[in-house]
Amino acid sequence: MNKNKRIAMLSRLRAANPNPTTELEYSSPYELLIAVLLSAQATDVGVNKATRKLFPVARTPAAMLALGVDGVKDYIKTIGLFNTKAENVIKTCRILVEQHNGEVPEEREALEALPGVGRKTANVVLNTAFRWPTIAVDTHIFRVSNRTKLAPGKNVDEVEQKLLKVVPAEFKLDVHHWLILHGRYTCVARKPKCGSCLIEDLCEFKTKTE
Numbered sequence: 001m002n003k004n005k006r007i008a009m010l011s012r013l014r015a016a017n018p019n020p021t022t023e024l025e026y027s028s029p030y031e032l033l034i035a036v037l038l039s040a041q042a043t044d045v046g047v048n049k050a051t052r053k054l055f056p057v058a059r060t061p062a063a064m065l066a067l068g069v070d071g072v073k074d075y076i077k078t079i080g081l082f083n084t085k086a087e088n089v090i091k092t093c094r095i096l097v098e099q100h101n102g103e104v105p106e107e108r109e110a111l112e113a114l115p116g117v118g119r120k121t122a123n124v125v126l127n128t129a130f131r132w133p134t135i136a137v138d139t140h141i142f143r144v145s146n147r148t149k150l151a152p153g154k155n156v157d158e159v160e161q162k163l164l165k166v167v168p169a170e171f172k173l174d175v176h177h178w179l180i181l182h183g184r185y186t187c188v189a190r191k192p193k194c195g196s197c198l199i200e201d202l203c204e205f206k207t208k209t210e
Helices: 003-016 029-038 044-057 061-076 082-100 108-112 119-128 139-148 156-166 169-185
Strands: none
Touching (some): 044 061, 108 119, 119 156
């Protein structure tokens, strides 16, 4: 895909959604971190359902720690992998309290050192909470980037590096959200909704659907 086509594609996505954000519900960097940690192999809808009850009783890492692993499990047992996630939430909150004064660090290394937090989660937190121009590549972004030929790559790391290289600076802050939402609702996995896609004429996917 050439540069002009990329710019046209991103411009349309921006015009349709000028201020995109995550569909996870949160009111602080800490809540966002916990929500993203819980969202692995789970839907945002499912996570929000659990955190609407969890966050009011665990507004801070210290309050979460007071719940303990079993206490956290009671709130998140409807989410996949809840046993492991509960343990990671408690371990993460302990590190936040003991090493970061109860605050979420604004450094990639410190974030990635937290249990259950990988590069993708760190990118989401840095982008959404701290407004860094990072691009977290999940299955939706991987699919859309490859299918449209916006930034093809064999794995998520390749796609991330390609996006960072080819996406102009003016779009970097929000491109993560546009591509996730596009993949979630239009460029879906089994049968993309090409007929109702606002970038269909720019997309280089060969076997388009009605």
